[in-house]
Amino acid sequence: MSVSIAYYITGHGYGHTVRSMEIIKELFRRRPDATVHVRTSAAAWLFEELRFFHFHYHATRLDVGALQSTSYNVDRAATLAAYADLIERKQKLLDQEIAFLTQEKITAIVSDITPLAFAAAAALRLPAIAEANFTWDWIYQEWLADFPHYAPVIDDIRADYRRADLLLRLPFHGDMSVFSNIVDLPLVARRSSLTRQQARDRLADYVDVKKKIILLGLRQADISHVPAAALTQLTDWHFITTSPALQAGTITCIPEGRLPFQDMVRGCDVILSKPGYSMVAEVIANQTPLVYVTRNDFCEDPILRQALNRYAVCEEMSMEDFNAGHWQEALQKIAAKPALWPFIANHGAETAAERILEYVK
Structure with a gap:
């Protein structure tokens, strides 16, 4: 039987795309003949690894995510208003998706964690699989204390999620009781095949690895107000980033x-x-x-911080110290911590691919 999957991915941040990519790669390893159509507002370049497979990228925006000015600030009112507007256009969007699924002869849909995908699948009686560690109704629910008139947005999202046949639930999850059929996955993450020294040697082509190296997983807007002089005073450290907008002084862009x-x-x-x-x-x-610098606007943060404290070597930096460029204390503390890494299974992509293909049969 031919396998043609429509994979819906919220465009919010990189994380949903990154983990979905790991699962899609595992799907292709098991079924090289499969076809996967990704429906997302995430950037096309994120899927470059899939260009040698039967893969098709379709730019479309079918959910809202969380509208942010920085990694640490969410505009809750604008987010809920944008989702309410999407619901006003929902029937048109749904008709569009039904036509697409029919035209491409899709045999199953997977979604992380776009609600409308499940409504489209239900209309065509296609298997519908969710994959996530949180849902948008859970994220938005606590915002209703300030914006109670958006309660119908939550109801609409939950109605769509209830149409899913299966949830592949990632570790470190929030309340996902809206789904009736749940399978827990091991961790899904990109894993380097290199030893630490081999990876270090590759970094040596770009930076002086005699210094300690800090990878900045931040946006330009996150650190634009941090005093540049504060970073230059960290003479034992060199910063690397993948964002050209961050390159300056002691920050090298790879x-x-x-x-x-x-x-x-x-x-x-x-x-x-x-x-x-x-x-x-x-x-x-x-x-x-x-x-890490805590995000107060995200209800998933306490769960993720708990995971870090259990499974990782980590140190919290206050927002005040981060904004002032007072980074030295946190860096000294983490450098002094023992390298204790409790075991956690991390073959979630493989397990997810197996489960998805079971539904396609």
């Missing part, structure tokens, strides 16, 4: 695609980032310490 990101994670001494799911998973999978 452009996307030059080195696999997981090898950069593996080769550096410390990562400084928000505690988002993808970063938490890759820190744990590649055993690289993380200094």
Whole structure:
């Protein structure tokens, strides 16, 4: 039987795309003859690895995610208003997706974690599989205290999620009780195949690895107000990033695609980032310490911080110290911590691919 999967991925951040990519690669390893259509607002370049398979990228925006000015600030009112607007256009969007699924002879859909995908699948009686560690109704629910008139948005999202046949639930998850059939996955993360020294040697083509290396998992807007002089005073450290917008002074940009990101994670001494799911998973999978700055606007953060404290070497930096460029104390603390990495299974992509293909048969 031919396998043709429509894979819906929310365009919010990189994390949903990164983990979905790992699962899609495993699908192709098991079924090289499969066809996968990705429907997302995430950038096309993120899927470059899939160009040699039967893969098709379709730019489309079918959910909202969380509208942010920085990695640490969400505009809750604008997010809920944007989703309410999407619901106003929902029937048109749904008709569009039904036509697409029919035209491409799709045999199953997977979604991380776009709600409308499940409504489209139900209309055609296609198997519908969710893959996530949180749902948008859970994220938005606590916002209703300030914006109670958006309660119908939550109801609409939940109605779509209830149409899923299966949830592949990732570790470090929130309340996902909206799904009736749940299978827990091991960790899904990009894993470097290199030793730490091999990864370090690759970084040596770009930076002086005699210094300690910090990978910045941040946006330009996150550190634009951090005093540049504060970073230059950290003379024992050198910063690397994949963002050209961050390159300045002691920050070296290694452009996307030059080195696999997981090898950069593996080769550096410390990562400084928000505690988002993808970063938490890759820190744990590649055993690289993380200094994180807490995000107060994200209800998943306490769960992810708990995961870090259990499975990783980590240190919290206050937002005040981060903004002031007072980074030295947190970096000294994490450098002094023992390298203790409790075991956690990280073959979630393989397990997810197996489960998805079971539904396609």
